[in-house]
Amino acid sequence: MAETPPLLEVVDVVKEYGESVRTAALRGVSLTLHAGEMAALIGPSGSGKSTLLHLIGLLDRPTAGSLRLNGQDPTTLSEPALAALRGRSLGFVFQFHHLLPAFTALENVMLPAFGDEGRLSAETRARATALLTAVGLEEKLHARANQLSGGQKQRVAIARALSRNPPLVLADEPTGNLDTVASHEVFELMRRFHRERGVTFLVVTHDPRIADRCDRVIEIVDGRIARDERR
Amino acid sequence: MRFVLFVAFRYLRDARGQTALILAAVSVGVAVIVFLSALINGLQSSLIDKTLGSQSHITLRVPRETPRPLVDATPERAIARQVQVAPERLRSIDQWPAVVASLARLEGVTAVSPMVTGAGTAVRGEAKRPITVRGIEPELFRRIIDVPRRMVAGRFDPGGGSVAIGSVLAADLGVGLGDTVRIVTAEGVSDVVRISGVFSLGNMGVDKTWVLTSLRHAQSLFALAGGVTGLELKVGDVFEADAVADEAQRRTGLAAESWMRVNAELLVGLSAQSSSKTMIQFFVVVAVALGIASVLIVSVVQKSREIGILRAFGTPARRILAIFLTEGAVLGLVGSFFGSALGTLLARFFETVARNPDGGPKFPVVLDVPLYVSASLLATVVGLAAAVAPALRASRLDPATAIGNG
Numbered sequence: 001m002a003e004t005p006p007l008l009e010v011v012d013v014v015k016e017y018g019e020s021v022r023t024a025a026l027r028g029v030s031l032t033l034h035a036g037e038m039a040a041l042i043g044p045s046g047s048g049k050s051t052l053l054h055l056i057g058l059l060d061r062p063t064a065g066s067l068r069l070n071g072q073d074p075t076t077l078s079e080p081a082l083a084a085l086r087g088r089s090l091g092f093v094f095q096f097h098h099l100l101p102a103f104t105a106l107e108n109v110m111l112p113a114f115g116d117e118g119r120l121s122a123e124t125r126a127r128a129t130a131l132l133t134a135v136g137l138e139e140k141l142h143a144r145a146n147q148l149s150g151g152q153k154q155r156v157a158i159a160r161a162l163s164r165n166p167p168l169v170l171a172d173e174p175t176g177n178l179d180t181v182a183s184h185e186v187f188e189l190m191r192r193f194h195r196e197r198g199v200t201f202l203v204v205t206h207d208p209r210i211a212d213r214c215d216r217v218i219e220i221v222d223g224r225i226a227r228d229e230r231r
Numbered sequence: 232m233r234f235v236l237f238v239a240f241r242y243l244r245d246a247r248g249q250t251a252l253i254l255a256a257v258s259v260g261v262a263v264i265v266f267l268s269a270l271i272n273g274l275q276s277s278l279i280d281k282t283l284g285s286q287s288h289i290t291l292r293v294p295r296e297t298p299r300p301l302v303d304a305t306p307e308r309a310i311a312r313q314v315q316v317a318p319e320r321l322r323s324i325d326q327w328p329a330v331v332a333s334l335a336r337l338e339g340v341t342a343v344s345p346m347v348t349g350a351g352t353a354v355r356g357e358a359k360r361p362i363t364v365r366g367i368e369p370e371l372f373r374r375i376i377d378v379p380r381r382m383v384a385g386r387f388d389p390g391g392g393s394v395a396i397g398s399v400l401a402a403d404l405g406v407g408l409g410d411t412v413r414i415v416t417a418e419g420v421s422d423v424v425r426i427s428g429v430f431s432l433g434n435m436g437v438d439k440t441w442v443l444t445s446l447r448h449a450q451s452l453f454a455l456a457g458g459v460t461g462l463e464l465k466v467g468d469v470f471e472a473d474a475v476a477d478e479a480q481r482r483t484g485l486a487a488e489s490w491m492r493v494n495a496e497l498l499v500g501l502s503a504q505s506s507s508k509t510m511i512q513f514f515v516v517v518a519v520a521l522g523i524a525s526v527l528i529v530s531v532v533q534k535s536r537e538i539g540i541l542r543a544f545g546t547p548a549r550r551i552l553a554i555f556l557t558e559g560a561v562l563g564l565v566g567s568f569f570g571s572a573l574g575t576l577l578a579r580f581f582e583t584v585a586r587n588p589d590g591g592p593k594f595p596v597v598l599d600v601p602l603y604v605s606a607s608l609l610a611t612v613v614g615l616a617a618a619v620a621p622a623l624r625a626s627r628l629d630p631a632t633a634i635g636n637g
Contacts, residue, residue, distance in 0.1 A: 059543060059631035080547055087545015100537050102245035114234050115546030164545075 005071060007167055007200055008033040008056060013065035015051050015223075025051040027223040028065070035167060038194045038201045040214035048223040049204045050172060056202065057170050058086045070167055087116045091161030093190075095173035097153035099145040105132060105156045106141040109163050116164075124163075131159035135189055151182030158189055162199065171203040175210060187213065235550055239557035246530065253526045254566050260519035261570020261610050262577060264512050265603070269578040269596040271508045275501050277595045279469060282494055285432035287344070287375045287463035288472045291334075291485040293322045321349055321418070323458025330483050334464060337482070339475045342374035342465040347449035349460065351416040353396075353442065355404040362400065363440045364416060366449020375463045378430050378443070384408050385428035390445035395428035397438035414442065416452045424448075516609065520617040523562055527555055527621035535628055542630035555622035556615055563614020567607040574606075 008031075015026040026048045033039060043049050054060040055067060058074050067074060070089050074082055099108045109128035114120050132141055135155040145153055154174060161169050171190065175183035187210055193199045203214060211217050219227035243250045296317055304310045324330060327345060334343045347366035352359055369389060373379055378395065379387040385408045389395050394414075396406075406412055406426055415421045424444065431438050450456055462485070466475050472489035480487035491498055531538070538551055578596040585593040 054631045057543070057631075059629075080549075083542065083545050083547055086543065092543055098536065098540050100540065102241050102537075111541065112544035112546075114237070115541055115544060115550060118234050118550065120234070120237070160544075 004034060006032040006068075007035045007037075007070060008202075009066075009068040010052075010056065011066045013052070013055060013062045013067060015048075015055060015060070016063045024223055026055075026062075029220070029223070029225055030065075031218060031225060031228065033168070033200065033202060035200050036194075036198050037216055038191070038214050039203070039216040039218055040211035041202060041204045041218050041220065042206070042208075042211050043220040043226075045206075047220045049220055051223075052220065053170055053172055053202070053204055056168075057090055057092060058082055084116070087112060088164060089166055089168060091164065091166040091169040093154070093157050093161045093169065093171040093174045095176040097145070097150075097157045099148075099153055099156055099160075101145045104142045104144055105137060105148065105159075108145070108156055109160045112160060112163050127165075128159070128163055131162055132156065134193075135159050149182070150178050151185055154178060154182070154186045155189060158186070158193070162193060168200045168202065171201060173204055173206065175205070175207060183207070183210075234546075235553040235557055239554045239561065242530065242534070242554070243558055243561060249526055249530065250562070253522055253562055254569065256522040257519050257562055257566025257610060257614070258569035258573055260515045260522075261567045261606050262573035263515050264609070265571050265574025265598075265606050266577045266581075267508055267511055268602055268606075269574065269598045270581070270594055271504055272602070273582075273594065273596040275504065276597050278497065278501065281433055282497060283469060283490060284381070285376060285434040285437045286490055286493070288466045288469060289464040289476045289479060289487055289489050291324075291330075291462040291464070291479060291483060291487050292460065293324055294484070294486040295319060321347075321453055321455060321460055323455050323460065324462065324485065327459045327462065330485070331462060333482060334462065334479055337475065337479060339466045339468065339471050340464050340479075341467050342371065344368060344371035344375045344463045345446060345459040346372070346461050346463055347446060347453055347455055347459055349416055349418070349449070349453045351414055351442075351452070353400065353404060354413040354415060355406055355410075358404050360400060360403050361440065362414070362442050364414065364442050364444060364449055364452060366444050366446040366452070368446050372443075372463075375465050376432070378432070381430045381432050383429050383431045385426070387428050387430065387443075389427070389443050390448065392424055392448075393427035394424045394448075395430055395443045396426055397441045398429050398431040399435065399439040400441070401426070401429045403439070414452065418452070418454050420452050420454060422448075422452060516613055519563075519566075519610065520613045523559055523614050523617035524620060526562075527559060527618050528624070530558070531555065531621045531625045534625075538625050538628050539630040539632070542628065548626040551628075552622045552626035555625050556618045559614040559616075559618025559622070560611050561614070563610040563612070563617075564607065566614070567610035570610065571603050571606055 010029055010031050013026055013029045014024065016022045016024045029052060041049050041052065055062050061075060072085060074085060077085060100111065103111065106128055109131055110120065110124050113124040129141065132138060135158060137152060137155055140148060140152060148156065174190070175186050178186060190201055191213065194201055203210065205211055216230045217227065218225060298314050298316060300312060302310060331343050331345060334340055344367060349364055351362050351364050353362045369387060373387065383398050387395055401407065404412060408426055408429065411423050411425050413421060413423050450458060464479065466472050473491045476487040476489035541551065575598055578598060581594060582592045582596045587593050
């Protein structure tokens with residue numbers, strides 16, 4: 001695995017906020033992630049997990065340091081090019097499902113490809129239908145978000161994250177808002193996609209049971225990597 | 232299906248209450264514009280029709296004679312001069328048939344009619360009234376002023392010793408169809424004519440003084456054998472009359488006067504009316520624009536997290552911009568349809584309810600295709616313009632902040 005080029009390479013990344021008084025959220029973080037890994041990113045609140053996830057997710061730019069995603073340096077890209085790279089290379093699962101309430105489950109899953117391409121293709125529709133079937137929601141294709149349970153919403157969110165077949169899926173506390181049963185189901189679903197389809201996951205979690213079931217645990221404390229263990 | 236249209240229509244459908252409210256506001260705004268324009272255009276059209284119902288668009292006459300000095304001043308000899316303006320006498324237009332042919336070819340001119348006009352007195356028993364005798368070619372003159380349509384008695388067929396006279400003049404003289412009346416002109420010529428028609432052109436001055444006779448008869452009454460004192464023109468676009476008059480004057484050397492110069496005060500009034508209409512329309516448009524903009528801004532704020540999600544998944548900023556611009560344009564366009572229908576109903580209702588004693592509408596309205604097209608276009612453009620600020624705000628939303636704050 002170490003011989004293949006990494007999917008994600010973060011080198012000495014620093015992120016500071018504030019104008020006059022600078023607050024460092026990340027103080028020189030370096031890590032690499034290879035295709036096919038399922039890594040947990042853990043750490044106490046305010047340690048910099050979400051900041052790191054936003055940088056890796058190309059939703060923010062680092063103050064210093066470099067980042068390569070799929071061999072590309074996003075810091076040199078324009079905003080539209082960055083949006084395009086984000087759309088093609090990354091999938092997101094948030095703590096709150098963040099499904100768009102005006103749209104059905106199927107439409108929510110189709111939106112990433114539909115929004116990027118501008119037109120709805122038969123392929124996009126077929127892939128979204130297949131993904132929702134794979135997450136066990138073939139009966140809920142046309143249900144709106146408010147007609148779904150918490151676990152079902154998060155399953156739709158996972159299907160949406162995978163809709164463009166991205167090499168990396170970033171999950172920010174994907175089970176943080178679910179009860180134990182739903183939490184277990186959702187994480188198992190992610191593991192299944194990881195095992196069966198080789199999807200790479202980076203999962204931010206507070207839940208030690210989730211972290212224990214990942215192949216790799218990266219702990220971040222006070223903006224620095226404190227532990228990086230492979231199992 | 233296009234992504235932008237799909238999302239824009241879904242957002243409009245999803246926020247039914249907001250959409251209905253803003254559509255109602257746009258509809259009322261457009262209805263006010265349509266109703267007001269129909270009413271003011273109708274009033275203006277009616278006023279112009281009435282004004283032009285008794286006069287030609289352009290009248291050409293022989294220019295006034297200017298006094299010429301008998302002795303010119305020189306550097307050595309100053310002259311104290313007193314100018315005495317000679318009284319105007321009736322003079323014929325030189326080579327008038329050729330001038331008529333030339334004017335008929337002038338761009339914008341639709342009809343040319345020669346006339347002999349002069350002052351006189353109508354005498355019937357004890358009654359005497361000052362009159363204006365107008366000698367005309369009936370077939371040409373009816374293309375300038377539609378007298379046959381305004382006949383209140385008899386026929387419009389002057390010639391062969393018969394004349395048509397104004398209805399007020401007929402009442403003043405106490406005459407009717409078939410009666411005779413003596414005409415004495417300022418040239419001292421007198422003749423007895425039979426009344427074959429009585430007309431009412433809706434202009435007191437005209438109905439009280441005009442006597443229409445044949446051109447030949449007028450020529451003999453004013454001792455102008457074969458001559459004409461003026462030419463009357465009709466043009467296609469009444470508001471081009473000034474320009475056509477200038478060109479006619481330049482070509483013929485005659486003095487040209489358009490209806491616009493004769494009725495300058497009416498035009499000032501119409502212009503003031505148009506300005507009031509424009510001002511009201513402006514404020515309505517501003518109110519509609521503010522309504523659309525405020526609803527869309529609220530929508531952007533409400534949907535900022537969703538916009539962040541769409542951006543995070545790779546939707547380009549330009550598509551987010553297009554979604555909200557489309558919403559604004561759709562609100563304007565659909566609102567303009569409802570507003571046009573509402574405005575039409577209001578205008579027709581107003582026209583039907585307010586009636587003159589003769590049964591005609593007191594406030595005639597003009598509802599035409601250009602009015603609907605311009606109202607729809609205006610509402611759509613205003614909707615689009617009002618959506619620019621909210622759309623820009625949406626497209627510039629930082630996805631990370633939007634997701635975090637939403």
